[in-house]
Amino acid sequence: MAMTGVLRPGHAQIRVLDLEEGVRHYRDILGLVETGRDAQGRVYFKCWDERDHNSFILRQADCAGLDFFGFKVLDTATLNKLDADLQAYGVKTERIPAGDMLETGERVRFEIPSGHLIELYAEKTSVGNGCGLVNPVAWTADSERGIAPVRLDHALLYGPNVAAVQKLFTEVLGFYLVERVLTPDGAGNVAIWLSCGHKVHDIAFAEYPEPGKLHHCSFLLETWEEVLRAGDIMSVNKTPVDIGPTRHGVTRGCTIYAWDPSGNRFETFMGGYQPYPDYKEALTWTFDNFGQGLDYPQRKLHETFLTVVS
Structure with a gap:
């Protein structure tokens, strides 16, 4: 491409x-x-x-x-x-x-x-x-120190006016919508995942009343085993873990969410499918199934995922 x-x-x-x-x-x-x-x-x-x-x-x-x-x-x-x-x-x-x-x-x-x-x-x-x-x-040697992600992969940002954000990114910046979670009434999107290439997402947004909030920055690992190793390293260093290790339904990626010492959430992430811009229909999750989208095995919408931001 x-x-x-x-x-x-x-x-x-x-x-x-x-x-x-x-x-x-x-x-x-x-x-x-x-x-x-x-x-x-x-x-x-x-x-x-x-x-x-x-x-x-x-x-x-x-x-x-x-x-x-x-x-x-x-x-x-x-x-x-x-x-x-x-x-x-x-x-x-x-x-x-x-x-x-x-x-x-x-x-x-x-x-x-x-x-x-x-x-x-x-x-x-x-x-x-x-x-x-x-x-x-x-x-x-740098690839052997700590968790050692290979790249900054994406961010999830929380704030108002997600519909307007989607229009700006798709109509001006050339992104396309890959996945979405509908609002409880099904009339709009409460969360969107956007790509500018053929990664499953390069940035994502979720509706939130306060503007300019960070949910997480995500760092890419190459295998599920490396995600599990990241969990071991977090445990040894007493890094507070939020969710995981688990698999998302949205994006199909494997993940651990954790917090840095200041309370900024970060993610160690791997996997996900490869979409292309000619995929005209975004994958859609209804709000009542958002839990499966977040944590596919447990089908659980973790409260911290919706409420803890920085």
Whole structure:
């Protein structure tokens, strides 16, 4: 499939209450690779198999949560076109200059109807994954430290106006709807899963009265055994687990949800089917079966999934 427009999730910046405690969690337990610190005090990470300089940034603050979530686009021409398209749609955009984030080019930032800040960018310094580009090795020491996910996979964001968010992402940014959960009356969607490629989702949204809330950032593992190993590592390190290990009905992915020391939920995730943009009909879950969509074996709609956000 030709990759154009918005390519994939590129970075997330989250707030933590204690920076060094957050660094220990994401570096030593989750196993992200620390790639730099900037003059603002932010700490930058990438997953071991990612080639770009950073995908996950920590900032110390008085409250936990998400500052912004960014997507990489094909090139500068695409960035400029999407900026113009957003403005024509009635969305106010802001240009963040290159260098504001370490090793990252100019970004286009805008607020979506759910109250979240989304960014687009085209350029980020490639630092490689340590495996080499000629006769590459299959893994490195970084792939053996902690849980060691291979990439930042997606985020689930909570806020109001999910219908308007869906229109913006599908009509302007080129995403398509993969799955949805209907509202109790069946008249709308309470949750949506959106893709810009052929991953089962690149971002998801759920209806929530407060704007701009983070449900979780998700990190990809390659096998079910690695998800179970992640659970062992969480237990050894007394990381509080929310749900799992289990399997979703929605996306068919396997998962553990847990919390970092500041109360930001994160997910270790693997699997899911591969949709394509020509799949015209989204998979639909009725609200009374949302529990099976969340936790397929137990068919349980865990209360924390609906109420605990940052």
